[in-house]
Amino acid sequence: MKTNFQAIVVGAGPAGASAALIMARAGLDVALVERGTFPGEKNMFGGVLHRIPALEEVFPDFWERAPLERHIIKKGVTFVTEGSSFSTVIEAGSFDRPPFNGYTIFRPRFDAWLAGEAVKAGATLIARSTVDDVVTRNGGVVGVSVLDRGVLNAPVVIAADGVLSFTAMKAGLRRQTFDPAQMAVGVKALLDLPKGVIDERFGLVRNQGFANEFVGCTSGVRGGAFLYTNYDSLSVGLVFHLASLRTSSKTPYDLLNAFLEQPQVAKMVRGGRLQEYSAHLIPEGGYDMIPELVGSGILVAGDAAALCNATGVHLEGINLAVRSGVLAGQAVIAAHQSGDFSRQGLATYRRLMEESHVLKDLRKCRLAPHMLHNDRIYNDYPELVCGLMEDIYRIDGGPKETLTQLFLKRARKKIGVKNLVADAFSAWRAL
Ligand SMILES: Cc1cc2nc3c(=O)[nH]c(=O)nc-3n(C[C@H](O)[C@H](O)[C@H](O)COP(=O)(O)OP(=O)(O)OC[C@H]3O[C@@H](n4cnc5c(N)ncnc54)[C@H](O)[C@@H]3O)c2cc1C
Secondary structure, three states: OOOOOOOOOOOHHHHHHHHHHHHOOOOOOOOEEOOOOOOOOOOOOOOEEEOOOOHHHHOHHHHHHOOOOOOOEEEEEEOOOOOEEEEEEEEEEEHHHOOOEEEOOOOOHHHHHHHHHHHHOOOEEOOOOOOOEEEEEEEEEEEEEOOOEEEEEEOEHHHHOOOOOOHHHHHOOOOOOHHHHEEEEEEEEEEEEEEHHHHHHHEEEEEEEEEEEOOOOOOOOOOOEEEEEEEOOOEEEEEEEEHHHHHHHHHHHHHHHHHHHHHHHHHHHHHOOEEEEEEEEEEEOHHHOOOOOOOEEEEEEHHHHOOOOOOOEEEHHHHHHHHHHHHHHHHHHHHHHHHHHHHHOOOOHHHHHHOOOOHHHHHHHHOOHHHHHHHHHHHHHHHHHHHHHHHHHOOOOOOOOOOOOOOOHHHHHHHHHHHHHHHHHHHHHHH
């Protein structure tokens, strides 16, 4: 097996495959090391692939080439209580034409396709290979050690091995332990359902898709739920704050089953045949969780660098992973031109990241993860919203009250004016 390369990428997820693709296209000899038997084999997400201009720059006809399920034209939020639900839905014509705003995808297909494009560009994919350490010389990373295979050498390594990134940890760029308050866990059920049933049930035609998020359905655990339409299946799942889940006595699967049985949700998934369950961690600590992005001979991209923007309104990970992978690749190309792989030589990556939407967005939403550690969001506000809507539409023969009167009556009882003001201020600062 060939052991010397100009760059090594650890992990063939969206971040790693993008980095390898950019570098291979520039003519670098790149190894893309992946522990799965093929890229994407065990990767999962919700998930909606949000629009990625970084991929459109590489593939101008991205939506025709990539293995996509449906493009999202309808986006909804549903507040759920035990007895009722209230939904808002935006259906936008502009989301129904290229460049589409987002797509549902299956990771095994999408990741394998993206890594395949890197291979077509000249990268060497080394699958079934788990990196278990970095190799250092004079304090700088000069390769990786691969379990049962030996050492691969390169003057620079990109750690794109996901949320638990042992590569970044072994290189001393991130801490050895995680703060459960900065982590979430997602569980998902994939339910087969014929395309025609999905189209009719959710009001879709052709490859149009629907993405819906739910608040108030996690039995007191901080978190939310999602339902996304694939071509002929539904992805349905929950995301929980790890610290909150840990202190509850509940298991994710029990909570998922309870969610699927909620009357409002049961109607949406009726007839769906369970295809698989899966679970994965999400780095949700935002800007304050980002480790050192650059070391001597090493860069960190994607979830490995905690580049996930979970604000309660958005959950963006793959678009940030791809952009960071592309920028890491560009920084390595520049380092090859200058011949400088030191921390200073690779600092271009930090600069490019600062200029990109990735760090700008995460910095702007820096307070969002803190705001989301508020139990009222998951219990009291869904009850307030659903209760208020019931009050507005209930006809009981009594004199009508104004919307302000109805709102204040409910809000005083459920939340309290002081909390309401504090929560509004916190949301305004975070979002
Ligand atoms: C339930 C859930 C829902 C989500 N929903 C969304 C969503 O709707 N939209 C969105 O944009 N994002 C979403 N995300 C986040 C998104 O999945 C991640 O941000 C994204 O996958 C990060 O890509 P990555 O390439 O950095 O890491 P990963 O996708 O985790 O890829 C890492 C790769 O490295 C490999 N690897 C790991 N360790 C090693 C090793 N030691 N040696 C070799 N290879 C290794 C893995 O096998 C994997 O292929 C969701 C995540 C979850 C869990």
